[in-house]
Amino acid sequence: MKKLFMSLLFIGIFVNSTFAEKIIMEGSTTVLPAAQRAAETYMDKNSSADITVRGGGSGVGINSLISGTCDIANSSRQIKDSELQLSVSKNKSPKSFVIAMDGIAVIVNNSNNISTLSKQQVEDIYTGKVTNWSQVGGKDLKIVVVSRDSASGTFESFGELALNKKKVVNAALMQASNRAVVTLISETPGAIGYVGIGYLNSQTKVLSIDGVKPSKENVLKNKYPYSRPLFMLTNGDPKGEIKKFIDFVLSTDGQDLIEEEGFVPLK
Amino acid sequence: MYSFKEKSIKIIFTILAFVSLFFLLGIIFVLFKESVPVISEINLIKFLFGKYWYPTHEPAEFGILPLILASFWVTLGALIVCAPLGISVALYINEIASPKQKQILKPLIEILAGIPSIIFGFFGMLVIAPLIQKTFNISTGLCTLTASLVLGIMATPTVASLSEDALSFVPKSFKEASYALGANRWQTLLKVVIPAAGSGISTSVILGMSRIVGETMTVLMVSGGAAVIPKSFFDPVRPMTSTIAAEMGESAVGSIHYHSLFAIGLILFLTTLIFNAAAEIISKKHRLKLGIDR
Numbered sequence: 001m002k003k004l005f006m007s008l009l010f011i012g013i014f015v016n017s018t019f020a021e022k023i024i025m026e027g028s029t030t031v032l033p034a035a036q037r038a039a040e041t042y043m044d045k046n047s048s049a050d051i052t053v054r055g056g057g058s059g060v061g062i063n064s065l066i067s068g069t070c071d072i073a074n075s076s077r078q079i080k081d082s083e084l085q086l087s088v089s090k091n092k093s094p095k096s097f098v099i100a101m102d103g104i105a106v107i108v109n110n111s112n113n114i115s116t117l118s119k120q121q122v123e124d125i126y127t128g129k130v131t132n133w134s135q136v137g138g139k140d141l142k143i144v145v146v147s148r149d150s151a152s153g154t155f156e157s158f159g160e161l162a163l164n165k166k167k168v169v170n171a172a173l174m175q176a177s178n179r180a181v182v183t184l185i186s187e188t189p190g191a192i193g194y195v196g197i198g199y200l201n202s203q204t205k206v207l208s209i210d211g212v213k214p215s216k217e218n219v220l221k222n223k224y225p226y227s228r229p230l231f232m233l234t235n236g237d238p239k240g241e242i243k244k245f246i247d248f249v250l251s252t253d254g255q256d257l258i259e260e261e262g263f264v265p266l267k
Numbered sequence: 268m269y270s271f272k273e274k275s276i277k278i279i280f281t282i283l284a285f286v287s288l289f290f291l292l293g294i295i296f297v298l299f300k301e302s303v304p305v306i307s308e309i310n311l312i313k314f315l316f317g318k319y320w321y322p323t324h325e326p327a328e329f330g331i332l333p334l335i336l337a338s339f340w341v342t343l344g345a346l347i348v349c350a351p352l353g354i355s356v357a358l359y360i361n362e363i364a365s366p367k368q369k370q371i372l373k374p375l376i377e378i379l380a381g382i383p384s385i386i387f388g389f390f391g392m393l394v395i396a397p398l399i400q401k402t403f404n405i406s407t408g409l410c411t412l413t414a415s416l417v418l419g420i421m422a423t424p425t426v427a428s429l430s431e432d433a434l435s436f437v438p439k440s441f442k443e444a445s446y447a448l449g450a451n452r453w454q455t456l457l458k459v460v461i462p463a464a465g466s467g468i469s470t471s472v473i474l475g476m477s478r479i480v481g482e483t484m485t486v487l488m489v490s491g492g493a494a495v496i497p498k499s500f501f502d503p504v505r506p507m508t509s510t511i512a513a514e515m516g517e518s519a520v521g522s523i524h525y526h527s528l529f530a531i532g533l534i535l536f537l538t539t540l541i542f543n544a545a546a547e548i549i550s551k552k553h554r555l556k557l558g559i560d561r
Contacts, residue, residue, distance in 0.1 A: 141406075142406045149492070149513045149514065150322060150323040150324075155323075156323075165325065167321055167324055170319060170320070170321075170333075170493065170494050170495050171493050171495050171503070172493055173407065173491045173492050173493050173503050174492035174493065174494070174505065174513065175492060176487065176492075176513050180488075183392075184407075184409065187396070187397055187400075187408070188400070188406070188407050190406045190407075191407070
């Protein structure tokens with residue numbers, strides 16, 4: 001009996017390893033939730049697929065791809081020249097796919113008379129240099145800075161796109177979700193906050209940055225300053241299961257999932 | 268047969284009793300083990316007294332003084348709310364309420380004690396915070412005062428219920444003796460009943476406090492979450508519990524951030540341990556004083 005069980009187990013492992021192609025995805029924590037979601041849905045549809053998704057950051061993902069320890073690298077930035085050179089020396093040829101656009105909107109309370117801010121003003125507000133709306137042309141009202149928790153991907157993106165990696169002032173109210181940010185701002189006259197473009201609604205007022213509105217068109221054309229493409233990189237032209245997965249991410253179904261995670265789809 | 272049944276039941280219950288002890292020891296062990304790297308990787312003084320909490324920034328800073336002070340202020344504020352309120356409720360139920368009122372009030376208060384904390388969080392976020400913001404004309408309603416009020420209301424049933432128990436333990440003969448000596452109701456209450464139940468009431472307040480210190484979801488929702496050293500009750504704060512809740516999920520396992528969150532957990536654990544031990548010691552004295560030997 002025991003023998004039979006063991007041999008069955010053995011066959012099971014063997015069958016599994018022949019038919020399930022294992023894909024390892026690694027990289028940007030910004031892309032992580034969307035990649036995770038896409039991988040889960042893809043695995044539900046294709047029982048033979050086995051996809052592992054790891055975080056670590058864009059640089060870690062690209063380095064793993066070059067050294068061959070992952071199959072797909074998630075990245076929130078373009079591959080650097082130095083990384084391309086390194087990959088050539090290791091006989092690898094990374095190929096980038098833009099899978100979505102990431103756009104972050106700056107929002108204020110509906111009663112606020114400000115409708116546009118410059119990039120510099122946003123940075124000054126978030127680093128604590130500017131503390132009153134009158135300093136940027138508004139009413140004499142204390143600014144309540146609202147930020148996402150330091151663990152969130154949106155926080156990370158905003159830090160890179162809007163603050164040049166400077167520290168958010170420590171008096172900022174750290175909120176655990178995009179929804180909490182919207183609710184807080186709709187109830188607080190002096191508040192300013194930021195959310196992924198997918199979370200905008202009429203409860204708050206959206207600001208233009210340097211005169212550009214964070215519309216989907218402006219994000220797709222990369223005109224809006226707080227937007228950037230998100231990438232998946234493969235080694236050479238993707239083949240087999242990897243190609244099927246990338247195709248799924250770029251398909252209408254895949255792009256719908258990405259939109260649900262708060263990003264701007266390509267179509 | 269009978270003795271076998273008896274024995275096996277005894278063994279099963281002994282094992283179950285030790286299982287909970289085993290879990291407790293396991294939790295303490297993990298907390299200590301995961302906290303220790305903080306001492307070697309960040310300096311302990313820097314960790315405890317650092318003024319800036321920037322766990323994900325480059326370079327990261329791990330000063331938890333703002334978090335400790337936040338917990339302290341919120342707890343103090345909540346105590347100012349729940350202690351007088353809870354004790355007054357207990358006195359009313361025990362001394363003034365008619366038996367019928369008592370029959371309704373006591374179970375109601377116990378139901379209130381069982382309401383999930385997230386409901387209090389909603390209530391605080393949507394009702395109390397906007398109210399406080401408008402009343403005091405401050406920039407945001409998510410502040411220490413709101414957190415203190417909500418937590419104070421939350422802990423009131425605990426304090427009231429336990430204080431009422433303590434009051435009801437005061438032997439009738441104490442009161443009768445007081446009345447016999449010509450003291451009126453107020454004098455009896457103030458000079459005899461409250462002192463006799465004093466340590467029991469203190470126990471209830473301390474247990475209420477340990478509930479407040481450990482409360483997570485509510486403070487995460489109503490305290491604002493800014494890691495600054497609070498200067499007034501109108502400043503938003505970030506208590507220790509909500510910091511762990513908000514950041515644990517995303518911190519890389521084994522990083523300094525991860526270990527420092529465990530260390531914050533350890534500090535919380537030790538705080539509530541001290542509170543509960545104090546409550547236990549005081550209530551033991553209380554029982555001795557009243558001649559209730561258990």
